[in-house]
Amino acid sequence: MNSKLNKSKANLPVGFCLLLLALWLFPATASAHQETGTVWGFTSGFIHPLTGLDHIAAMVAVGLWGAFLGAPAMWVLPVVFPMVMAFGGALGVLGVPLPGVETGIALSSVILGIAVAFAVRPPLWVAALIVGSFAIFHGHAHGAEMPKAANATTYAVGFVIATGLLHLSGIAFGLLVRWSWGKKLVRLGGAAIALVGLGFLFNFISA
Amino acid sequence: MKRNKSFLRRLLSVALLLLALPGTASAHTAIAGVGDFFGGVIHPVTTPAHLLVLLGLGLLAGQRTPLNLKTPLAIFIPVSAIALLLTTAGIVKTVYPPILIGIALIAGVLVALAKPLPVAAVGAIFALAALALGLDSAVEQGTALSIAKTLVGTWLGLVLAVADIAYYLSIFTKQKWQQVGIRVAGSWITAASFMVLAFALRR
Numbered sequence: 001m002n003s004k005l006n007k008s009k010a011n012l013p014v015g016f017c018l019l020l021l022a023l024w025l026f027p028a029t030a031s032a033h034q035e036t037g038t039v040w041g042f043t044s045g046f047i048h049p050l051t052g053l054d055h056i057a058a059m060v061a062v063g064l065w066g067a068f069l070g071a072p073a074m075w076v077l078p079v080v081f082p083m084v085m086a087f088g089g090a091l092g093v094l095g096v097p098l099p100g101v102e103t104g105i106a107l108s109s110v111i112l113g114i115a116v117a118f119a120v121r122p123p124l125w126v127a128a129l130i131v132g133s134f135a136i137f138h139g140h141a142h143g144a145e146m147p148k149a150a151n152a153t154t155y156a157v158g159f160v161i162a163t164g165l166l167h168l169s170g171i172a173f174g175l176l177v178r179w180s181w182g183k184k185l186v187r188l189g190g191a192a193i194a195l196v197g198l199g200f201l202f203n204f205i206s207a
Numbered sequence: 208m209k210r211n212k213s214f215l216r217r218l219l220s221v222a223l224l225l226l227a228l229p230g231t232a233s234a235h236t237a238i239a240g241v242g243d244f245f246g247g248v249i250h251p252v253t254t255p256a257h258l259l260v261l262l263g264l265g266l267l268a269g270q271r272t273p274l275n276l277k278t279p280l281a282i283f284i285p286v287s288a289i290a291l292l293l294t295t296a297g298i299v300k301t302v303y304p305p306i307l308i309g310i311a312l313i314a315g316v317l318v319a320l321a322k323p324l325p326v327a328a329v330g331a332i333f334a335l336a337a338l339a340l341g342l343d344s345a346v347e348q349g350t351a352l353s354i355a356k357t358l359v360g361t362w363l364g365l366v367l368a369v370a371d372i373a374y375y376l377s378i379f380t381k382q383k384w385q386q387v388g389i390r391v392a393g394s395w396i397t398a399a400s401f402m403v404l405a406f407a408l409r410r
Binding site for chain 2: 041075078079080082083085086087089090091093094095139142143146151152153154156157160161164
């Protein structure tokens with residue numbers, strides 16, 4: 001009985017490895033040019049802001065700073081950001097060159113992260129100006145990388161929704177500031193975002 | 208010998224398992240089989256540019272408190288019907304895409320700003336949108352009956368989409384955060400429309 005059990009245990013890895021190997025060799029649909037059509041347009045647009053840590057860090061920082069500043073900044077910043085980002089996106093789509101896009105994106109994480117970490121509370125218009133300025137760089141990157149084959153409408157809707165959801169996740173995290181331990185945690189989050197930005201700025205991290 | 212048999216048995220079970228793996232189902236498209244009328248009903252919500260305009264209009268009408276759908280719908284219903292009828296004359300095959308997206312952009316900006324608007328301004332936006340959406344919904348081929356069914360369906364789809372979005376949205380305008388949420392949605396529509404407009408103009 002025992003020897004039978006041991007034997008089956010010994011055989012298991014062989015069968016399992018064989019199965020894995022077979023599955024690995026199984027051909028999947030080639031998806032080199034999947035950014036076509038309505039659904040793929042939305043998918044590639046939605047995934048685009050989520051595939052770069054530099055974008056994610058900055059988007060979360062916008063929400064985080066907004067929540068940290070409280071109302072009305074909490075909702076003004078996430079309203080301002082996509083609208084100005086669209087302007088940058090249009091420049092990118094139209095092929096208008098914008099110098100230092102990657103530097104601007106990395107700097108956005110650094111500055112916004114520092115603002116959260118050091119609990120900087122500027123007037124609302126200053127905060128909106130800072131956030132809006134960085135939004136142009138993010139928008140330009142999204143616009144310039146917009147796949148030509150994608151459905152433009154669904155691509156744009158997808159990436160705007162993903163960006164908005166990143167802001168919302170930042171706001172959700174930022175709402176912890178109502179507790180003293182939460183405030184420390186949020187400021188720590190800001191410091192982490194600033195570090196990520198510095199990593200991108202000095203090429204310790206690549207997108 | 209026994210070892211080889213066991214290996215072959217395992218190989219066979221793996222092969223059977225692989226045969227059972229599901230492939231991509233491609234029996235039909237999303238719209239095929241729904242018929243002319245229902246094809247028309249779902250046309251506005253399955254055309255991304257139309258949906259963007261309808262969302263903008265729905266948000267714009269639903270955002271106003273108290274809800275007043277009389278003026279927008281009193282304009283939207285007849286103008287969209289006239290525009291759909293005009294498509295049968297074949298004068299306009301499609302509407303220049305930037306016009307549709309431009310209307311969505313205007314609606315999105317107005318929702319994001321959430322400023323009080325004169326009734327005439329709201330009416331003008333709804334009239335322009337109804338005209339553009341109707342003219343852009345031409346049926347390319349089919350018998351007179353199938354074209355008529357599709358156009359009636361499209362008209363119903365357009366009106367239902369705007370009215371439903373506005374009505375159900377108006378339920379969620381009581382709290383401050385809900386109003387903010389609508390403005391954020393407006394800014395998203397603005398951003399998406401602006402990008403698409405740039406894309407359309409580049410072409």
